[in-house]
Amino acid sequence: MITxxxxxxxxxxxxxxxxxxxxxxxxxxxxxxxxxxxxxSPIERRVELLAALGDLYESNKEELARLAVTEMGKPIxxxxxxxxxxxxxxxxxxxAGPPMLESEFWDLSDGGRAEGRWLPQGPVLxxxxxxxxxxxxxxxxxxxxxxxxxxxxxxxxxxxGVAHRMEKLVLEAGGPEGLFQNLCVSSDPxxxxxxxxxxxxxxxxxxxxxxxxxxxQAGKHLKKVVLELGGSDPFIVMPSADLDQAVEDAVxxxxxxxxxxxxxxxxxxxxxxxxxxFAEKFIAALKDVKLGDPMDDDTELGPLSSEGQRDTVLDQxxxxxxxxxxxxxxxxxxxxDGAWMTAGLLTDVPLASETGTDEIFGPVGQIYKAKDIEExxxxxxxxxxxxxxxxxxxxxxxxxxFANHIEAGMTTFNAVNGSKIExxxxxxxxxGFGRELSHHGLHEFMNLKTLVYPAKG
Numbered sequence: 019m020i021t022x023x024x025x026x027x028x029x030x031x032x033x034x035x036x037x038x039x040x041x042x043x044x045x046x047x048x049x050x051x052x053x054x055x056x057x058x059s060p061i062e063r064r065v066e067l068l069a070a071l072g073d074l075y076e077s078n079k080e081e082l083a084r085l086a087v088t089e090m091g092k093p094i095x096x097x098x099x100x101x102x103x104x105x106x107x108x109x110x111x112x113x114a115g116p117p118m119l120e121s122e123f124w125d126l127s128d129g130g131r132a133e134g135r136w137l138p139q140g141p142v143l144x145x146x147x148x149x150x151x152x153x154x155x156x157x158x159x160x161x162x163x164x165x166x167x168x169x170x171x172x173x174x175x176x177x178x179g180v181a182h183r184m185e186k187l188v189l190e191a192g193g194p195e196g197l198f199q200n201l202c203v204s205s206d207p208x209x210x211x212x213x214x215x216x217x218x219x220x221x222x223x224x225x226x227x228x229x230x231x232x233x234x235q236a237g238k239h240l241k242k243v244v245l246e247l248g249g250s251d252p253f254i255v256m257p258s259a260d261l262d263q264a265v266e267d268a269v270x271x272x273x274x275x276x277x278x279x280x281x282x283x284x285x286x287x288x289x290x291x292x293x294x295x296f297a298e299k300f301i302a303a304l305k306d307v308k309l310g311d312p313m314d315d316d317t318e319l320g321p322l323s324s325e326g327q328r329d330t331v332l333d334q335x336x337x338x339x340x341x342x343x344x345x346x347x348x349x350x351x352x353x354x355d356g357a358w359m360t361a362g363l364l365t366d367v368p369l370a371s372e373t374g375t376d377e378i379f380g381p382v383g384q385i386y387k388a389k390d391i392e393e394x395x396x397x398x399x400x401x402x403x404x405x406x407x408x409x410x411x412x413x414x415x416x417x418x419x420f421a422n423h424i425e426a427g428m429t430t431f432n433a434v435n436g437s438k439i440e441x442x443x444x445x446x447x448x449x450g451f452g453r454e455l456s457h458h459g460l461h462e463f464m465n466l467k468t469l470v471y472p473a474k475g
Contacts, residue, residue: 019033019034019035019036020033020034020036020175020178020202020204021033021034022034022089022175022176022177022178022179023176023324024088024089024091024356025090025091025320025321025322025323025324025325025356025357026091026311026312026313026320026321026356026357026358027355027356028325028355028356028357031088031089031179032178032179034178034182034202035202036202036203036204037201037202037203039207042201042203042207042210042211045170045199045201046141046170046211046214046216046217047216048195048196048199049141049168049169049170049196049199049216050140050141050216051196052168052194052195052196052197053138053140053141053167053168053196055194056138056166056167056168056194056197057137057138057140057166057167058166059166061116061119064163064164064166065112065115065116065164066112066192067163067188067191067192067193068108068109068111068112068115068160068163068164069108069109069112070191070192071108071160071163071187071188071191071193072105072106072107072108072109072112073105073191074187074190074191075101075102075104075105075108075152075156075187076102076105078101078187079098079101079102079105080098082097082101082152082180082183083097083098083100083101084097084313085179085180085183086100086101086151086152086177086180087312087313087320088179089148089151089176089177089178089179089180090148090149090151090176090177090323091276091312091320091321091322091323091357092149092275092276092278092312092320093276093312093314093317093318093319093320094312094313094314094315094317095315095317096274096275100150100152100153101152103153103439104152104153104156106439107156107157107160107439107455108156108160110160110439110440111160111161111163111164111460112164114440115161115164115460116164118136118164118457118460118461119136119164119165119460121133121134121135121136122134126470126473128472128473129473130470130471130472130473131470131471131473132468132469132470132471133468133469133471134466134467134468134469135466135467135469136165136461136464136465136466136467137166137464137465137467138165138166138167138464138465139167139218139219139463139464139465140167140168140216140217140218140219141167141168141169141170141216141217141218142158142162142167142168142169142170142217142218142219142220142221142463143170143171143172143208143211143212143217143219143220143221144158144159144169144170144171144172144220144221144222145172145208145220145221145222145223145224145228145232146158146171146172146173146174146222146223146224147174147223147224148173148174148176148177148323149275149278149279149280149323150275150279151173151174151177151180151181152180152184154223155171155173155181155184157223157437157443157454157455157459158221158454159184159188159198161454161459161460161462161463162198162463163193163197163198164460165460165463165464167218167463167464168196168197168198169197169198169199170198170199170201170211170217171184171185171198171199171200171201172201172203172205172208172211173200175204176323176324178200178202181200181202182200182202184198184200185198185199185200205228208232208235209231209235212232212235212236212239212241213235213238213239217241218241218242218463219236219241219242219243219244219463220232220236220241220242220243220244221243221244221245221452221454221462221463222243222244222245222246222247223245223246223247223280224247225247225248226247226248226448228247229245229247229450232245233245242462242463243452244444244450244451244452244453244454244462244463245450245451245452246280246405246443246444246445246449246450246452246454247280247403247405247445247448247449247450248280248377248379248403248405248448248449249280249281249284249377249403249404249405249406249445249449250284250285250375250376250377250378250401250403251280251281251282251283251284251285251403251405251406251407251408251426251435252283252285252286252287252394252397252398252407252408252424253267253268253271253283253284253285253286253287253407253408253410253435254287254288254388254394254398254407254408254409254410254411254420255268255286255287255288255289255292255296255410256289256292256391256394256409256410256411256413256416257289257291257292258411258412258413258416259292259410259411259412259432260410260412260432261292261295261296261299262299263432264296264410264432265296265299265300265303266303267408267410267433267434268283268286268300268383269300269303269304269307270282270434271283271284271408271434271435272284272286272304272361272381272383273304273307273318273319273361273381274434276319276320276321276322276323276380276381277319277322277331277361277378277379277380277381277382278322278323278327278379278380280377280405280406280449281405281406281428281435281436281437282406282434282435282436283383283408283434283435284377284378284383284384285383285384285385285386285397285398285401286300286383286384286385286386287385287386287388287394287397287398288385288386288387288388289388289389289390289391289394290387290388290389290390293387297385300363300385301346301347301363304347304348304361304363304383305347305348305361307319307361309358309360309361319361319381321356321357321358322357322358322359322380323357324357325356325357327357327379327380328351328357328358328359328380330379330380331349331359331378331379331380331381331382332349332350332351332359334373334376334378334380334382335349335362335364335378335382337372337373338364338367338371338373341367341368341371341372341373342366342368342371343364343365343366343367343368343371343373343384344364344365344366345362345363345364346362346363346364346365346385347362347363348360348361348362348363348382349361349362349363349364349382350362359380359381360381361381361382361383362381362382362383363382363383363384363385364382364383364384364385365384365385365386367384367386369397369400370400374400374401375400375401375402377403391416391419391420395419395420395423395424398424398425399423399424399425402447402448403445403447403448403449404425404426404427404445404446404447404448404449405426405427405428405445405449405450406426406427406428406429406430406435406436406445407420407424407426407428407429407430407435408429408430408431408433408434408435409424409429409430409431409432410431410432411431411432412432417431425446425447426445426446426449427443427444427445427446427449427453428443437454437455438455439455439456440455440456441455441456442454442455442456442458442459443455443456443459
């Protein structure tokens, strides 16, 4: 059994029956059966389904947003934004996707001609987290539908309501049974699912540990895998930046999704010339963040996703103090039911410490002083992760240096870092490998089949 809990109140929401081995087998058989038909479906049929899903997410935005808030606690305004982004992604692949499936052609030196044709491969397993319960799945689902593959989802246990609703939405939009199915299971059977010959590949968004386990099992069975793992992203502010706007964005980066975002700035690195002025404004703004009911439109910071996740962050704050870090303010448990804590800020963090190299998945940030651009880059890269990064500068030469030397899958200038539906998204180092979104994400689980046509005569 899987039980979901409202992190704002600690109250039980619902209980779900988990699948046994026979239930899992039936789901995989349905996926295989549907794939045989879906792989040859006309591109117009796939586009029609994507557009219908985009419309459904738009028309059901309030219901879906409130479901996400109830199960994992994000502020309602951000939940609505997440659902809207899902709708845009469905429509993007419906409109821009078909040309991405067109063949490529090459003239050969022997006078012949070759064609590269994009073909589907089969059922793909997606292991997804709770922090963006709709977006992380849709990021996988939309290209899966367009490619002619089918999807099997193992979602985080705490958002099973979201998982079940997403499965039903595909059917409501006109998708065939078996095109997209939720496996209501714990993590235990996933190794066997990856090993099953009916699954051709896997994608995971989650922790470094989970990614390593999935990658090992996929590698053992010679199956491709895409991993989007943790991040402890730098948010760098240089003297030419708009200081007030940089402060505003640094605060949002630290509290977005209640601090539970892989790709938003966790380590704020500020040039020495403006450090003190920035820090004064940053601390004041963080202290002024409105913490409250996540269903309230005015709330900026809600509860963490679970009491267990809140306690993990509190343990990390305690560890930071033991390592000699200074807690400037906050980072404390609130005395109320649910998974509540205050925002906080650490400083004097040794680069080689556990605090300096680990990811704090909650509303507790770190601030560093860098004497110049070289030290800013050194601090930025002094972690095992390489997902995203944000740099505030209006100096073109500095932008080029940061673009070429920050070790990350993405660098955003003068804005909060975030995935863009038209551009590839993913990380390097221990933040994973492979790309999602754009044509790069669409092609990850497709077969680029080469067809060779000899020269005539």
